[in-house]
Amino acid sequence: MKILISADMEGATGVTWPGDVLPGTPQWERCRPLFTSDVNAAVLGFLDGGADQVVINEAHWSMRNLLLELLDERAELLTGRHKTLSMVEGVQHGDVDGVAFVGYHTGAGTQGVLAHTYLANSITGVWLNGDRAGEGLLNARVAAEYGVPVVLVTGDDLTCEDALGYAPEAQAVAVKDHVSRYAAVCRTPSRTAAEIRAAAKAATALAVRHEPVRGGPFTVEVEFDAEHLAGAATVVPSVALSGERRITYTSVTMYEAIRTFKAVTTIVSAAVEEQYG
Known part of the structure; x- marks a missing residue:
């Protein structure tokens, strides 16, 4: 049994504000062991449950945040940027039985600690076939296209609620309770590690590949906080304006949809000017 862990940082234990997740800051350095602890707890739980292989795909910012030296030696870490499927790279190879979303968060325009979708700001909403979509839903639809179920989700309490919409059978662990976008009631790392490990062990029973879900076509709509960003995004082939912003x-396919979305966010990032966005 092979498990893929897609590891994001905003939903990690103790993380509540931008300084906790921005590479190079003192708070980021402080939170890296907390993030690594959550991921390692999931690794241990999956191995407890009978997984033969656990691969971790770094999915946050520079995708170079986890501390390899603190991970269980049986795990493997895919670190670094520029990957075909970004946050769920590896799910496409036909050998993954289940995927875990560790350290996830809610989407842009919704409540949740550090809520956003791909870009920390600029995007105020994303919809997939009319349904509001965060990274969880988008990545779950990609995984489903390859027959891989989402078996575990960790993050704040609202992230766990959100997961009921795209992975209702998955195990879920809330490592903190949302108070505002930059505040949460946090559990201690020893407590969250124990809870994540137990949930991951239980989640191995859900790691059963299924027939690929071909649910297309997929219509994606993205709203920005400034009209010039929408205009900039139209440089990507097939992307058209549907409103002022x-x-x-x-x-x-979702493969095409998520890659187009990545192209859109890359172009939009380059169109953001300091202070004015």
């Missing part, structure tokens, strides 16, 4: 595109 909105763009839309339709893809036959």
